[in-house]
Amino acid sequence: MRSLITRPRVAAALLAGSALMFSPLSGQATARLPVGSADCFVPPASASAKGGHGPDTREVSAAEQKAIEARTAQLLKAKAARGIAVPKGALAAATVPVYVHVMRDAAGNGDVTNKQIADQITVLNKTFAGGESSAAAETGFSFTLAGTFRYNNNQWHKDKQSSSYRKQTRKGGANALNIWLVDFAYLGIATFPWDYDRSPGTDGIRVHFDSLPGGSIANYNLGETATHEAGHWFGLYHTFQGGCTETNDEVADTPAQSSPTNGCPVGRDSCSLPGLDPIHNYMDYSYDSCYNQFTADQSTRISQMWTAYRA
Known part of the structure; x- marks a missing residue:
């Protein structure tokens, strides 16, 4: 959020x-x-209010994140067996x-x-x-x-x-x-x-x-x-999910970042891991004018x- x-x-x-x-x-x-109880989400009182950013999804722990990835892999395997799969290198194109x-x-x-x-x-x-x-x-x-x-x-x-x-x-x-x-x-x-x-x-x-x-x-x-x-x-996930870790947001081409971005600080590098913070990514907390990409x-x-x- x-x-x-x-x-x-x-x-x-x-x-x-x-x-x-x-x-x-x-x-x-x-x-x-817990899974399924997003309605009960109450952000902490210290989170920012109107004009900035704050947690906009329920929190997912590292353990739950791992379980979600395992469950997703099982579902994809089961659907592929039923002929519901995306060919390697292709996208699941759809009109929403x-x-x-x-x-x-x-x-x-x-x-x-x-x-x-x-x-x-x-x-x-x-x-x-x-x-x-x-x-x-x-x-x-x-x-x-x-x-x-x-x-x-x-x-x-x-x-x-x-x-x-x-x-x-x-x-x-x-x-x-x-x-x-x-x-x-x-x-x-x-x-x-x-x-x-x-x-x-x-x-x-x-x-x-x-x-x-x-x-x-x-x-x-x-x-x-x-x-x-x-x-x-x-x-x-947010690009800063998990902080400065290799797993972070489960996406390899978004460099790890320690915390959310505010504004559009070009050159920000909050982690010792390779790459500058992905401040232009839609899944960070940058200004609207700073956003321009999914990877x-x-x-x-x-x-x-x-x-x-x-x-």
């Missing part, structure tokens, strides 16, 4: 409170804890249906425009196609807006009752990306693909509505928060995780 810094941090999940004025408007558009849930309050706050939503889909397509840098990898995935749903609910707007509202509003299957636009102390929060089978109703990403293209959050209003959170949804090995991992958990 990416988190913000101009307002105090609040817990973003399972907050009590009754729903106010639930009224879904137009439906279809016309154009981080995207359902956008605009969580407004009773006064209409948080009501992003259709153009902002369309622009966000454009950003996703550009970033996952490697379109922001010659060093970026093509992932094989594209996105299409499958539906926009607008709600008037003061509690949901503030991401309260998040487990409940997601289960009530989520659309599609494991292959569908649901994006809930809310007003909270974070930039975004995501679920991992390996948690889908235990909690399919909460699968997806929550994004601050003002992080969309044209939003008002300085340095984080180009739509790259959704790219970062979608990266987690596809199965990528080739991240692209391969996305394909593997998609095949194992979402295909």
Whole structure:
């Protein structure tokens, strides 16, 4: 999760409170804890608030990380035996249906425009196609807006009752990306693909509505928060996962880094292991303007995780 810094941090999940004025408007558009309990994730009070970053997925320990890799390998082997596999050197190309849930309050706050939503889909397509840098990898995935749903609910707007509202509003299957636009102390929060089978109703990403293209959050209003959170949804860790270790984020071509990046500090090198910190990678915590790439090995991992958990 990416988190913000101009307002105090609040817990973003399972907050009590009754729903106010639930009224879904137009439906279809016309154009981080044990596995499975991501809903209970409560970031530490010391994490940064609006304007910066903070933990945006449930914490995965080194032991669990190892178990997830073993489970993924087993699933890929079983699917390959059934003829569901990606040829070596190829990508698991797919078009992902995207359902956008605009969580407004009773006064209409948080009501992003259709153009902002369309622009966000454009950003996703550009970033996952490697379109922001010659060093970026093509992932094989594209996105299409499958539906926009607008709600008037003061509690949901503030991401309260998040487990409940997601289960009530989520659309599609494991292959569908649901994006809930809310007003909270974070930039975004995501679920991992390996948690889908235990909690399919909460699968997806929550994004601050003002992080969309044209939003008002300085340095984080180009739509790259959704790219970062979608990266987690596809199965990528932060580039600083595990710190200065060889295993770190399970991706060989992202140099290890000891801690998240803030801003765009060119030349930052926080580990003695080879390589500068991957500050331009979408899975770091850099400014939106600093981001420009997924790597080739991240692209391969996305394909593997998609095949194992979402295909």
